[in-house]
Amino acid sequence: MNKFPQNEQLQHYVERSQDIFGWFSPDDILLYANVVLRNIYGLSQRDNRRLTFSDLIRNCYEKQRGFLIETDDLDAWLAYANEKRRSVPHRRFQLDTTEGRWYMVSETCDTAGYIFLHGVEITDLVDKTNDLSNEQRRLRRLANTDELTQVSNRRAFVEHVSAHFDMPHTDPACMILLDIDNFKLVNDEQGHLSGDQALINLAEQVSHQIRPGDMVARIGGDEFAVFLHNARSKAATEVASRLRKRLQKAPGITCSFGIACSKDKVACFESLYKSADDALLTAKRKGKDSIVISDND
Numbered sequence: 001m002n003k004f005p006q007n008e009q010l011q012h013y014v015e016r017s018q019d020i021f022g023w024f025s026p027d028d029i030l031l032y033a034n035v036v037l038r039n040i041y042g043l044s045q046r047d048n049r050r051l052t053f054s055d056l057i058r059n060c061y062e063k064q065r066g067f068l069i070e071t072d073d074l075d076a077w078l079a080y081a082n083e084k085r086r087s088v089p090h091r092r093f094q095l096d097t098t099e100g101r102w103y104m105v106s107e108t109c110d111t112a113g114y115i116f117l118h119g120v121e122i123t124d125l126v127d128k129t130n131d132l133s134n135e136q137r138r139l140r141r142l143a144n145t146d147e148l149t150q151v152s153n154r155r156a157f158v159e160h161v162s163a164h165f166d167m168p169h170t171d172p173a174c175m176i177l178l179d180i181d182n183f184k185l186v187n188d189e190q191g192h193l194s195g196d197q198a199l200i201n202l203a204e205q206v207s208h209q210i211r212p213g214d215m216v217a218r219i220g221g222d223e224f225a226v227f228l229h230n231a232r233s234k235a236a237t238e239v240a241s242r243l244r245k246r247l248q249k250a251p252g253i254t255c256s257f258g259i260a261c262s263k264d265k266v267a268c269f270e271s272l273y274k275s276a277d278d279a280l281l282t283a284k285r286k287g288k289d290s291i292v293i294s295d296n297d
């Protein structure tokens, strides 16, 4: 018990370990690298050259093998790395290789300036973390997307608009609500699948009318909402008019539109939505297929 391996035994284990082991002199010459580290630096067992850390890195960079160095400016990369080396007695960093392996490396520096490296492979962990991040992204997208039309859903829309109003300096913004006229009849006369297709087509048409950064969402059965950043009622009316004209060109469905714009900093999702919804109701009452701008604007 408590008997540490003798020098030769220890060297035997270190040499054959799957971990990284390395040792640098105070003038940064590689004094020892085990098999794993020699592979990463691209050195053969009989390589007796006195290579510095910078030589080794330049070698990997030029051959694009081993230690993966992603930079357009190797001198700047080396200057940064050399500034970090020996800056503290202990530090840890991740190292990845051109073969896609990852290591968590711990670097220990003694008072004389010798550096001892020990690294453990963490490729599986990194892969799992990446899988989890991808899965998280996929789930977030699912949670925010309307399954039928693939545009955003109500939850994402509320979040997006609320985030806009949470910002300290909000640009003027507009909300357009649009609702298909007599959609019940479309379903009744042409069937539910045709109704679904009409919703998909409408979502596509609306998406084409807005700028990147603006948002369209399906927020109810046959109701869509658009949020336009940096826009006033004139721009919002133009978007709605373009859309209305496009819909009129192809016989099938028409929509009613309600528009509301934020004028002051106290605006919030609820107040803007209420104004747009009132305007939409007015458009429906006026005989549908029309655009109404909120009284508050």
Ligand SMILES: Nc1nc2c(ncn2[C@@H]2O[C@H](COP(=O)(O)OP(=O)(O)OP(=O)(O)O)[C@@H](O)[C@H]2O)c(=O)[nH]1
Pocket: 148, 179, 180, 181, 182, 183, 184, 185, 187, 191, 192, 193, 194, 195, 196, 199, 220, 221, 222, 284, 288
């Ligand atoms: N095909 C299809 N229909 C849906 C879907 N969700 C809701 N609906 C239908 O959409 C219709 C919405 O009707 P309403 O908005 O109440 O009324 P409307 O017939 O559109 O009449 P106005 O809104 O007054 O013009 C209902 O018949 C719902 O069954 C869906 O995902 N697919």
